[in-house]
Amino acid sequence: MNNKIIFFMGTRPEAIKMLPVAIHLRKKTKKKIIICSTGQHKELLDDVFSVFDIKPDIKFKLYNSDDTLNILLSKIYKSVSNLLNKLQPDLVLVHGDTANSMICSLAAFNKKIKIGHVEAGLRSFDNKSPWPEEVYRKLITNMSDFHFCPTKLNKKNLLKENISNKLIKITGNTVIDSIKYFLEISKKNIKFKKKYQSFIKSISFDSNEKNILVTIHRREKYGKNILLFCNQIKRVAKLNVNIFITLHHNPNIKIPLIKNLKNIKNINLIEPVKYDYFINLLNDSYLVISDSGGIQEEITILKTPLIVIRDKTERSESIRNNKSIMVGEDCKELFIQTKRLIASQAYYSKYLKIKKIYGSGNSSVKIANFLKDQKMI
Numbered sequence: 001m002n003n004k005i006i007f008f009m010g011t012r013p014e015a016i017k018m019l020p021v022a023i024h025l026r027k028k029t030k031k032k033i034i035i036c037s038t039g040q041h042k043e044l045l046d047d048v049f050s051v052f053d054i055k056p057d058i059k060f061k062l063y064n065s066d067d068t069l070n071i072l073l074s075k076i077y078k079s080v081s082n083l084l085n086k087l088q089p090d091l092v093l094v095h096g097d098t099a100n101s102m103i104c105s106l107a108a109f110n111k112k113i114k115i116g117h118v119e120a121g122l123r124s125f126d127n128k129s130p131w132p133e134e135v136y137r138k139l140i141t142n143m144s145d146f147h148f149c150p151t152k153l154n155k156k157n158l159l160k161e162n163i164s165n166k167l168i169k170i171t172g173n174t175v176i177d178s179i180k181y182f183l184e185i186s187k188k189n190i191k192f193k194k195k196y197q198s199f200i201k202s203i204s205f206d207s208n209e210k211n212i213l214v215t216i217h218r219r220e221k222y223g224k225n226i227l228l229f230c231n232q233i234k235r236v237a238k239l240n241v242n243i244f245i246t247l248h249h250n251p252n253i254k255i256p257l258i259k260n261l262k263n264i265k266n267i268n269l270i271e272p273v274k275y276d277y278f279i280n281l282l283n284d285s286y287l288v289i290s291d292s293g294g295i296q297e298e299i300t301i302l303k304t305p306l307i308v309i310r311d312k313t314e315r316s317e318s319i320r321n322n323k324s325i326m327v328g329e330d331c332k333e334l335f336i337q338t339k340r341l342i343a344s345q346a347y348y349s350k351y352l353k354i355k356k357i358y359g360s361g362n363s364s365v366k367i368a369n370f371l372k373d374q375k376m377i
């Protein structure tokens with residue numbers, strides 16, 4: 001045993017969902033907990049570290065905007081491989097289904113280093129949607145030694161794939177640990193409250209109005225679907241609402257959004273929002289429209305409905321429990337559903353209840369306890 005554990009994080013959601021686990025493990029073990037930022041999404045990732053007030057122990061500076069995903073991944077693979085050779089950790093922890101998590105797992109697997117997979121067992125059962133994530137998460141499952149599942153359904157999926165029951169732990173989703181932590185700060189911390197108020201003023205977000213918060217970033221939206229989204233959201237803008245769209249850095253999304261929605265009344269295109277402000281925007285919005293995975297989970301502990309602009313979801317629990325409504329990748333039903341929510345208070349109220357589908361914010365504790373039972377910490 002070398003008494004080292006490495007967390008690999010490459011994208012914004014990985015950091016949001018892994019930092020509470022790393023912070024908790026640091027309190028619970030004498031082993032060295034090393035946080036490595038690989039930088040698949042550079043700026044968005046740096047923002048999350050600053051909100052958690054944490055500096056990664058290791059930060060790769062590999063990102064170059066001209067690189068294709070394959071080139072970036074080959075660079076991450078090489079750097080992670082060298083790091084694993086040097087540090088020889090007992091365990092690495094990876095998250096979810098990103099390209100970064102898949103490539104870091106592969107590097108650890110090839111060196112026979114144990115892997116713990118946080119947010120394991122999600123399945124859409126369609127390798128093409130979400131693409132390439134559905135395949136990446138199955139690959140990570142196959143390489144992992146410990147599987148931390150958010151829900152019973154996720155565990156069932158893994159049992160069907162012949163993963164041993166003993167190596168699976170249902171933990172809830174660690175995103176609930178994060179959102180609860182920052183909502184708590186938002187309630188209590190006067191300094192934060194003031195800063196948040198001046199932020200919302202700066203983007204003209206008036207909490208008393210009907211505000212619709214939108215995020216859109218998935219690969220399925222590139223090309224025709226982003227244009228179909230723009231057409232629908234222009235119709236929504238005529239419903240006496242204010243729309244706030246956070247722009248993802250990816251040019252396949254950002255350029256068509258700016259081109260088509262730049263000068264539309266009631267539509268505000270805003271830069272990505274820091275996590276502690278963003279969850280307050282989620283909370284203060286009348287409605288959220290998004291193709292994000294993490295937001296489908298976060299919304300379950302807020303009194304805000306969500307419209308999911310996708311054909312398939314691996315978070316079906318959120319749909320089944322009346323926390324979100326799915327309208328398709330082509331957004332065909334987006335205007336109709338939004339109009340219905342606005343027109344019918346009874347229909348809108350159906351989606352307001354808080355549902356603790358993804359746990360109650362103690363997932364990090366459950367992960368640490370399980371690792372302790374496995375004598376990994």
Ligand code: UDP
Nearest residue numbers: 013016246272273274275278292293294295
């Ligand atoms: N998020 C954020 N600022 C934003 C938009 C999203 O902090 O401007 C957070 C959001 O609360 C969620 C995560 O980023 O926790 C979702 O990231 P993304 O949609 O990029 O990825 P996905 O969840 O689909 O993997």
